[in-house]
Amino acid sequence: MSRRFFLEQVDDAAVVQYYADGFDSLPLEQKILSWHLYQAALAGRDIYYDQRYRYGLEMREVLEEILTHHPAARQASPELPSSSVIGEIRRYAKLFWINSGPYGSMTARKFVLKCTPAELTQAAHDAARHGARFPVRADETIDGLLDRLRGPFFDSDLEAMVTCKTPGQGADILASSANNLYHGITMADISRFDERFGLNSRLVRSGAALVEEVYRVHGRYGAQIAAITSHLRSAVPYASPPMRKALEALIRFYESGEESDRAAYDIAWVEDASSPVDTINGFIETYLDARGVKGAWEGIVYYVNEEKTTGLARLAEMAGWFEARLPIDPQWRREDVVGVTARAIDVIVETGDAGPITAIGINLPNDQFVRERYGSKSVSLANINEAYEKSQPPAYRREFCWSEEEVERGERWGALAGELITAIHEVLGHGSGRVAEHLEGQPQLALKEHYSAIEEARADLVALHFLPEPMIAAIGLVPADAQSEVVQTEYEAYARNAIIQLRRVRVGTTIEEDHMRNRQMIVQWLLANTTAIQVQRRDEKTYYVMADADEFHKGVGRLLREVQRIKSEGDYEGARDLFESYGIHFHPALRDEVVRRVEALNLPSYTGFVQPRLRPITDDTGHILDVRIEYPLDLETQMLEYSGKRLPSGIR
Numbered sequence: 270m271s272r273r274f275f276l277e278q279v280d281d282a283a284v285v286q287y288y289a290d291g292f293d294s295l296p297l298e299q300k301i302l303s304w305h306l307y308q309a310a311l312a313g314r315d316i317y318y319d320q321r322y323r324y325g326l327e328m329r330e331v332l333e334e335i336l337t338h339h340p341a342a343r344q345a346s347p348e349l350p351s352s353s354v355i356g357e358i359r360r361y362a363k364l365f366w367i368n369s370g371p372y373g374s375m376t377a378r379k380f381v382l383k384c385t386p387a388e389l390t391q392a393a394h395d396a397a398r399h400g401a402r403f404p405v406r407a408d409e410t411i412d413g414l415l416d417r418l419r420g421p422f423f424d425s426d427l428e429a430m431v432t433c434k435t436p437g438q439g440a441d442i443l444a445s446s447a448n449n450l451y452h453g454i455t456m457a458d459i460s461r462f463d464e465r466f467g468l469n470s471r472l473v474r475s476g477a478a479l480v481e482e483v484y485r486v487h488g489r490y491g492a493q494i495a496a497i498t499s500h501l502r503s504a505v506p507y508a509s510p511p512m513r514k515a516l517e518a519l520i521r522f523y524e525s526g527e528e529s530d531r532a533a534y535d536i537a538w539v540e541d542a543s544s545p546v547d548t549i550n551g552f553i554e555t556y557l558d559a560r561g562v563k564g565a566w567e568g569i570v571y572y573v574n575e576e577k578t579t580g581l582a583r584l585a586e587m588a589g590w591f592e593a594r595l596p597i598d599p600q601w602r603r604e605d606v607v608g609v610t611a612r613a614i615d616v617i618v619e620t621g622d623a624g625p626i627t628a629i630g631i632n633l634p635n636d637q638f639v640r641e642r643y644g645s646k647s648v649s650l651a652n653i654n655e656a657y658e659k660s661q662p663p664a665y666r667r668e669f670c671w672s673e674e675e676v677e678r679g680e681r682w683g684a685l686a687g688e689l690i691t692a693i694h695e696v697l698g699h700g701s702g703r704v705a706e707h708l709e710g711q712p713q714l715a716l717k718e719h720y721s722a723i724e725e726a727r728a729d730l731v732a733l734h735f736l737p738e739p740m741i742a743a744i745g746l747v748p749a750d751a752q753s754e755v756v757q758t759e760y761e762a763y764a765r766n767a768i769i770q771l772r773r774v775r776v777g778t779t780i781e782e783d784h785m786r787n788r789q790m791i792v793q794w795l796l797a798n799t800t801a802i803q804v805q806r807r808d809e810k811t812y813y814v815m816a817d818a819d820e821f822h823k824g825v826g827r828l829l830r831e832v833q834r835i836k837s838e839g840d841y842e843g844a845r846d847l848f849e850s851y852g853i854h855f856h857p858a859l860r861d862e863v864v865r866r867v868e869a870l871n872l873p874s875y876t877g878f879v880q881p882r883l884r885p886i887t888d889d890t891g892h893i894l895d896v897r898i899e900y901p902l903d904l905e906t907q908m909l910e911y912s913g914k915r916l917p918s919g920i921r
């Protein structure tokens with residue numbers, strides 16, 4: 270039986286099911302552990318919707334109530350003309366679910382509903398007649414609610430960007446960002462403010478004073494956080510001793526919100542290097558915040574993919590050997606490389622900032638002090654990689670490759686090269702290097718809005734630098750006789766990506782997303798400073814052709830040295846100049862060309878994943894006998910289930 274990975278395309282988003290085959294073979298204890306962690310991951314989902322946009326949850330509720338009660342929604346989507354109002358609401362809702370709100374995850378820009386406000390109101394009234402209940406405030410009518418949400422649903426210029434790190438001359442990065450991590454606050458306010466709960470609070474104004482609304486039990490998001498900790502408590506009895514310690518520390522942090530408890534949790538989590546099932550649950554990544562300080566909530570549950578972990582473990586064991594050979598100023602090398610735990614994992618669920626759109630590699634914790642002292646855990650998401658590979662339309666590669674040989678190399682080695690580069694990026698990249706004493710382990714405070722992109726650039730450069738290293742073949746990660754071809758394949762793909770990624774930024778002429786900035790910066794820097802890449806034109810199409818792998822490798826080494834210096838010294842101007850010159854701005858004509866080429870082939874530009882569903886089998890007393898894993902194969906079904914709703918009976 271052939272499996273379905275690709276499910277549907279919604280505008281430029283692909284919807285793809287991923288699978289977690291190893292789950293069935295886990296011992297019962299670990300399945301039950303997974304079940305409780307899975308519920309803890311779902312319990313925090315709404316936090317992220319609210320963090321992204323203060324109207325996000327109300328808007329989602331409006332969409333879901335219409336889709337679950339409107340008579341026309343009883344027709345399954347393929348039979349419903351997309352021109353109908355319900356068809357349009359469904360299209361918009363799917364994008365809304367994939368992006369956890371009305372802002373594109375890749376573009377940071379708002380997308381809007383394309384029916385009229387009157388049509389939305391009519392649909393809401395039709396749904397209300399069939400039992401829909403809308404999130405109206407006290408004394409508010411449905412019309413009043415939809416009037417209040419008219420701007421959020423229909424006006425793309427109102428609060429246009431969720432995160433805006435480069436708003437232009439004189440504009441403030443916080444005031445220009447629509448996310449809900451701050452309210453009525455500018456950078457000038459913060460410079461005079463002593464922030465105590467940097468990662469886990471919302472900063473608001475109260476009269477003349479600034480107030481931190483701390484994310485914790487009895488604080489902001491208290492109800493969701495209490496639900497999370499209750500599921501974590503249920504998980505504790507099934508966890509291994511080191512994991513138990515980590516879960517208990519996490520519960521303590523969720524209760525107190527204190528920085529010291531967060532650090533204790535990070536340390537306990539890193540020290541648990543052996544549990545076959547693990548979780549990431551908390552306020553983790555800071556990309557949503559233009560300042561790069563506040564954490565977006567995410568929940569991930571995964572188990573170790575033993576087969577694929579063997580190769581990564583070898584890389585991690587050799588971390589010290591590689592560190593000593595980094596082409597950077599020796600004073601920035603770590604002398605004692607400790608505890609880089611690298612594993613290939615299969616994810617079971619990813620929520621909040623981690624899903625439906627997901628990374629393919631994760632390296633945590635982000636706390637530089639904990640990383641230098643205790644090390645970090647690095648995972649590559651094997652089943653997500655597989656789902657990407659199996660759902661990718663072949664036309665992609667063909668359209669942007671300069672030669673038939675490049676296409677063939679990509680088909681032959683692309684998957685392996687991609688897996689390797691991700692592994693080195695995570696295992697050797699993020700864990701490497703040290704920063705100057707005066708930064709007190711917090712280079713992000715000095716590098717501000719450029720920190721994340723500098724760190725991603727550093728990890729990518731480490732990976733590109735070591736890919737041709739003979740030791741990579743010696744430890745069995747790549748066949749020695751194929752290594753130079755794998756390097757060629759990866760360098761070609763990396764150069765190509767700088768063009769292809771422009772399809773994701775359809776409005777404006779700046780790149781906002783940090784991984785995209787870093788990749789653009791590296792390729793544009795190589796174009797300007799080496800002969801590694803050539804720009805070619807054919808049939809009015811542009812190609813970035815990787816022409817010289819040796820030059821590419823040398824250039825990467827030079828740039829890595831500079832990027833490491835910038836991070837280690839906390840050189841803000843250096844970082845800004847690098848990204849302003851090479852990483853942020855692009856020519857709209859080239860982007861327009863790329864969008865035309867992609868649209869002619871109707872290719873998606875990013876992917877939202879449908880996740881497995883866990884279902885416990887219980888006896889009469891509620892005792893769990895087994896936990897089943899199922900695959901919903903439908904985004905709408907899954908998203909409504911997560912919200913505790915379902916489509917009217919008889920559908921799917």
Ligand SMILES: [Zn+2]
Pocket residue numbers: 694699725728
């Ligand atoms: Zn990274």
